[in-house]
Amino acid sequence: MAEKIEGSQSYVFYMDVRTPGKNYEEFYKRATEEYGAKYIRGRVSKVYPQGDKLVVRGEDTLIGRQVEVEADMVVLATAMVAQPDAAEVARRLGFSYDANNFFTEAHPKLRPVETNTGGIFLAGACQGPKDIPDTVAQASAAAAKICALFSKDQMATDPMVSIVDESKCSGCLLCKPICPYKAIDGKKITERVNGKVLERVVATVNSGLCHGCGACTVACRPGALNLKGFSNEQILAEVEALCL
Numbered sequence: 498m499a500e501k502i503e504g505s506q507s508y509v510f511y512m513d514v515r516t517p518g519k520n521y522e523e524f525y526k527r528a529t530e531e532y533g534a535k536y537i538r539g540r541v542s543k544v545y546p547q548g549d550k551l552v553v554r555g556e557d558t559l560i561g562r563q564v565e566v567e568a569d570m571v572v573l574a575t576a577m578v579a580q581p582d583a584a585e586v587a588r589r590l591g592f593s594y595d596a597n598n599f600f601t602e603a604h605p606k607l608r609p610v611e612t613n614t615g616g617i618f619l620a621g622a623c624q625g626p627k628d629i630p631d632t633v634a635q636a637s638a639a640a641a642k643i644c645a646l647f648s649k650d651q652m653a654t655d656p657m658v659s660i661v662d663e664s665k666c667s668g669c670l671l672c673k674p675i676c677p678y679k680a681i682d683g684k685k686i687t688e689r690v691n692g693k694v695l696e697r698v699v700a701t702v703n704s705g706l707c708h709g710c711g712a713c714t715v716a717c718r719p720g721a722l723n724l725k726g727f728s729n730e731q732i733l734a735e736v737e738a739l740c741l
């Protein structure tokens with residue numbers, strides 16, 4: 498404020514000052530040392546008009562006294578919150594979000610701009626409160642990841658994906674809501690039964706989205722779903738080899 502309005506005096510009521518990031522401590526010091534902003538540790542209890550001024554009443558916890566500041570302008574520092582529909586967006590697209598409805602990255606250190614759902618990337622304040630430099634860095638990283646995806650003619654995926662045995666599948670689609678990555682859908686197939694051509698629905702797994710978690714395989718009652726490399730037969734053979 499003092500930078501914009503010469504001779505003005507700023508007061509900042511605070512409970513905790515944190516300055517993470519490059520040059521942020523210097524920014525805070527410039528406000529206090531160069532521009533003389535006064536930081537008062539305590540909460541504001543009331544703001545009320547008095548004449549042509551606004552009176553801010555609060556507590557200075559460091560001296561243990563109530564203080565009042567007559568101000569020309571009061572700026573309220575409100576919390577940055579997620580969009581009200583953020584959780585619904587995450588649920589529909591099939592990736593996770595935290596307790597504050599900010600979207601969750603696949604791995605905070607190793608996959609900071611990716612979600613667990615293939616092809617969906619994160620950038621900016623939807624993932625958590627952040628400033629413009631961090632937003633731009635994350636958006637650039639997400640763009641680079643997407644360019645890398647499109648630079649190939651074919652996409653390499655993990656071979657351990659779920660597969661459907663259509664002859665066993667009843668088409669109940671109970672497996673569909675169980676998949677956390679929205680990799681399962683229904684599809685229509687035609688088959689010849691007793692000389693008649695019949696149409697029916699079976700489950701199908703999008704191998705580009707499947708993460709091989711195995712959740713669907715245990716949910717399928719007829720045993721139509723199997724994980725490549727970890728099929729029921731392979732697991733039983735391993736148990737037999739180890740235990741018998």
Ligand SMILES: Cc1cc2nc3c(=O)[nH]c(=O)nc-3n(C[C@H](O)[C@H](O)[C@H](O)COP(=O)(O)OP(=O)(O)OC[C@H]3O[C@@H](n4cnc5c(N)ncnc54)[C@H](O)[C@@H]3O)c2cc1C
Nearest residue numbers: 577580582583586620621622623626627628629630631632
């Ligand atoms: C009061 C305030 C002051 C700030 N001052 C600074 C500062 O001085 N310096 C600094 O570095 N950072 C500052 N920031 C932080 C900065 O604003 C953010 O880091 C930055 O805006 C994040 O960019 P973004 O693109 O992720 O989100 P946004 O800029 O919020 O853009 C998200 C866009 O998505 C749209 N949107 C949301 N939901 C949907 C939906 N469902 N469908 C379609 N569109 C949707 C929104 O309308 C919006 O246009 C400040 C933030 C606030 C709140």
Ligand code: SF4
Nearest residue numbers: 666667669670672717
């Ligand atoms: S794979 Fe199993 S659970 Fe899924 S639709 Fe077919 S029978 Fe139902």
Ligand code: SF4
Nearest residue numbers: 676707708710711713
């Ligand atoms: S193995 Fe996991 S990710 Fe793959 S289809 Fe089944 S539930 Fe979805």
